[in-house]
Amino acid sequence: MGVVGCGSIAEIAHLPSITKRKEARLVAVCDRDEEQANAAAAKWGAERHFTDHRAMFDHANLDGVVIATPNNSHRNIAVAAAAAGVHVVVEKPLAVTNTEAWDIVGACKDAGVKLMVGCDRRFWTHNQWTKQLISDGIIGKLLMSRGSLHEHWYNYQNHVARTEFRLDCKVSGGAALNDTGAHVIDLLTWLNDSKVKRAVGVARRMAMPESYTQCDDTALVMVEFENGAVATVSCNRFSPAVNQMTELCGTEGTIFTATDATNPFQSWPMAVYTNKDFTVDTLPEVLSDYRWPELFWVEDIIDEHVRKRWVPICPPRRPNNYERMTEHFLDCIINDKPPLITGEDGARAVEVMCATWKSMETGAWVDLPLTEEVTPPYYEPPPKEA
Ligand SMILES: NC(=O)c1ccc[n+]([C@@H]2O[C@H](COP(=O)([O-])OP(=O)(O)OC[C@H]3O[C@@H](n4cnc5c(N)ncnc54)[C@H](O)[C@@H]3O)[C@@H](O)[C@H]2O)c1
Numbered sequence: 001m002g003v004v005g006c007g008s009i010a011e012i013a014h015l016p017s018i019t020k021r022k023e024a025r026l027v028a029v030c031d032r033d034e035e036q037a038n039a040a041a042a043k044w045g046a047e048r049h050f051t052d053h054r055a056m057f058d059h060a061n062l063d064g065v066v067i068a069t070p071n072n073s074h075r076n077i078a079v080a081a082a083a084a085g086v087h088v089v090v091e092k093p094l095a096v097t098n099t100e101a102w103d104i105v106g107a108c109k110d111a112g113v114k115l116m117v118g119c120d121r122r123f124w125t126h127n128q129w130t131k132q133l134i135s136d137g138i139i140g141k142l143l144m145s146r147g148s149l150h151e152h153w154y155n156y157q158n159h160v161a162r163t164e165f166r167l168d169c170k171v172s173g174g175a176a177l178n179d180t181g182a183h184v185i186d187l188l189t190w191l192n193d194s195k196v197k198r199a200v201g202v203a204r205r206m207a208m209p210e211s212y213t214q215c216d217d218t219a220l221v222m223v224e225f226e227n228g229a230v231a232t233v234s235c236n237r238f239s240p241a242v243n244q245m246t247e248l249c250g251t252e253g254t255i256f257t258a259t260d261a262t263n264p265f266q267s268w269p270m271a272v273y274t275n276k277d278f279t280v281d282t283l284p285e286v287l288s289d290y291r292w293p294e295l296f297w298v299e300d301i302i303d304e305h306v307r308k309r310w311v312p313i314c315p316p317r318r319p320n321n322y323e324r325m326t327e328h329f330l331d332c333i334i335n336d337k338p339p340l341i342t343g344e345d346g347a348r349a350v351e352v353m354c355a356t357w358k359s360m361e362t363g364a365w366v367d368l369p370l371t372e373e374v375t376p377p378y379y380e381p382p383p384k385e386a
Helices: 008-020 034-044 053-059 071-083 098-111 125-135 153-159 176-192 285-290 295-303 321-335 343-362
Strands: 002-004 028-030 048-050 064-067 087-090 115-117 142-150 196-204 218-225 230-236 243-250 253-257 270-274 310-313
Touching: 002 008, 002 053, 008 034, 008 064, 008 321, 028 034, 028 053, 034 048, 048 053, 053 071, 064 071, 064 321, 071 087, 071 098, 087 098, 087 321, 098 115, 098 343, 115 343, 125 176, 125 243, 125 253, 125 270, 125 285, 142 176, 176 196, 176 218, 176 230, 176 243, 176 343, 196 343, 218 343, 270 285, 285 310
Parallel strands: 002 028, 002 064, 028 048, 064 087, 087 115, 142 230
Antiparallel strands: 142 243, 196 218, 218 230, 243 253, 253 270, 270 310
16 A cells, blocks of 8 residues: 555554554555655655655555545546556545546546545444444434534644645635535435435635635535435534534434534434334344443333433444544455445535535525536646646
């Protein structure tokens, strides 16, 4: 495996996860900042380091690569990886414009390489259990959901990020909508098991002065899925409390999950309410084995039927979401399986972002798929390389 971009997410997530796996070997790393590349190679034991991804693809003989560079570079690096026959994980957002995103999908398809988008939220245990419970019908028909991810600029920017690309809209193409929003859009789309039909929303800078950034720090988007369900996406980069929450309302129950932070009103990372009539013996495994506390289940044993109530659930922490994501991608390469988060998923998420930008201009719902390239405000797309 190789990694392009040895910045914060590579250090936190990808490099430790790859180097932990027995079935993988970290062959090369690449960063345009030679010091970063050199330091990452030394720390994580990569055999070689490069400052140009093309040189790495030409000389390192990789099976797979993780692209963890600023958003504007994803398209050209991923297309080059595909041309070199290398399987690719691209960090979210897959790209900035819809055309860039579909270029990546097309290039990987033409080259016959696997493409996965780094939407790690799908690999949190509670989100995977939620997906399973929904498809098992535990909350009936999912009709309405909302997801939020609020995280102040300073949290990541001042303490974790290696560069200031997020603040520069010419490079990042946005913030609340395509940085944190990328996770929420992906998670809600996956859990709703449908494609977004249309979107409308607001994404703009509301809190920070323009001298700090021109990027949007507030995004509120409403989407309607092809199956008729509706959802809202809410993200900001100004409220100091980190806050992530997903609420999924079905005709026969509701599920709440929280990953990055548990809110005071929601003291468990996952909670399920189901209207279904279960006995202790027929409860789904997640509800019977991971509910907490155990005490009230004693009453259920006496009554035989499980009373209807909120069930707090505490999923195990390990292995973490990134480790599971890496394990999955390696399994896809080794055993020729399709990745959980496909390129099409990533491109459709970018379409939702671009539709939101367009709806800011028109004040109306925007249908997907888009029929023209939408370039977010201030974004300066680099020339497209073949
Ligand atoms: N999944 C997540 O939760 C998550 C979290 C953080 C970042 N990300 C995504 O990962 C990507 C990187 O973000 P980050 O926070 O790690 O950024 P960062 O600023 O910490 O690091 C970026 C690194 O990429 C290098 N770089 C820039 N252009 C390059 C190029 N053309 N070739 C090689 N190296 C290059 C920089 O020198 C730097 O070392 C972004 O797309 C971001 O949205 C995802």
